[in-house]
Amino acid sequence: MKGVxxxxxxxxxxxxxxxxxxxxxxxxxxxxxxxxxxxxYLALWSNEHCRRLADTGRHHGLRLDVPSASPPxxxxxxxxxxxxxxxxxxEPVPELLRDLRELHLGAVGNSLHWVMLxxxxxxxxxxxxxxLVSFCHPRTLRQMHWxxxxxxxxxxxxxxxxDEQDG
Numbered sequence: 001m002k003g004v005x006x007x008x009x010x011x012x013x014x015x016x017x018x019x020x021x022x023x024x025x026x027x028x029x030x031x032x033x034x035x036x037x038x039x040x041y042l043a044l045w046s047n048e049h050c051r052r053l054a055d056t057g058r059h060h061g062l063r064l065d066v067p068s069a070s071p072p073x074x075x076x077x078x079x080x081x082x083x084x085x086x087x088x089x090x091e092p093v094p095e096l097l098r099d100l101r102e103l104h105l106g107a108v109g110n111s112l113h114w115v116m117l118x119x120x121x122x123x124x125x126x127x128x129x130x131x132l133v134s135f136c137h138p139r140t141l142r143q144m145h146w147x148x149x150x151x152x153x154x155x156x157x158x159x160x161x162x163d164e165q166d167g
Contacts, residue, residue, distance in 0.1 A: 004120050004129070005062055011113035012053045012064045018106045018143070019046035019067065025099045032096065035150065039103075042143050049110075049136045056132045097151065097158055104147035111140045 022043035026036045047067040054064040114137035121129035 004117065004124075004126075005057075005060055007113055007116050007120070008053055008057050008060065008062060009064070011110060011117065012050055012057070014106065014110045014113060015046045015049045015053065016065075016067065018103070018110060019043045019050070021099075021103055021106055022046065025103060028099065029096055035096070035100075038146060042146070045139045045143065049139070052132055052136060056128055059128055094158075097154065100147050100151050100154070104144060104151065107140055107143040107147060111137065111144060114140055 020043075022039040026039040026043070029035045050064070050067045054062075054066045057064045114133055117129060118133040118137065120126070121133055
């Protein structure tokens with residue numbers, strides 16, 4: 001079961017990182033209403049995954065941190081209050097796409113860990129672990145799907161903005 005424990009630790013770290021990343025994205029892009037609202041909601045999912053991993057981990061002899069009920073606010077250096085007061089904000093075009101790309105890649109990494117845990121749960125007939133994977137992995141897949149959809153929807157507009165002026 002050492003491999004299961006290592007995978008659970010990696011997944012717990014990955015879900016914590018994803019929750020933090022989602023929270024930062026929400027704060028970094030306040031004018032993108034869908035991004036702001038959905039990322040906050042998805043951060044709650046990742047925090048719940050961490051809590052469930054910690055609970056299941058106890059049955060495997062692991063001690064994993066349990067996140068607080070609400071995700072932490074973004075680090076102070078990720079906000080741009082002075083720029084907003086003066087009407088100047090950092091250029092959101094590449095930053096938003098970069099953030100969504102990084103978010104997607106983090107969710108993909110977590111998804112692969114959920115797949116590995118699911119396979120181990122089936123092989124060892126660990127119903128507790130299988131229940132955990134069955135609950136959390138579909139949500140991770142939805143996080144991936146949302147980020148892909150947002151990238152598809154925003155890329156044409158954001159990547160071609162200003163091209164009309166150049167031509």
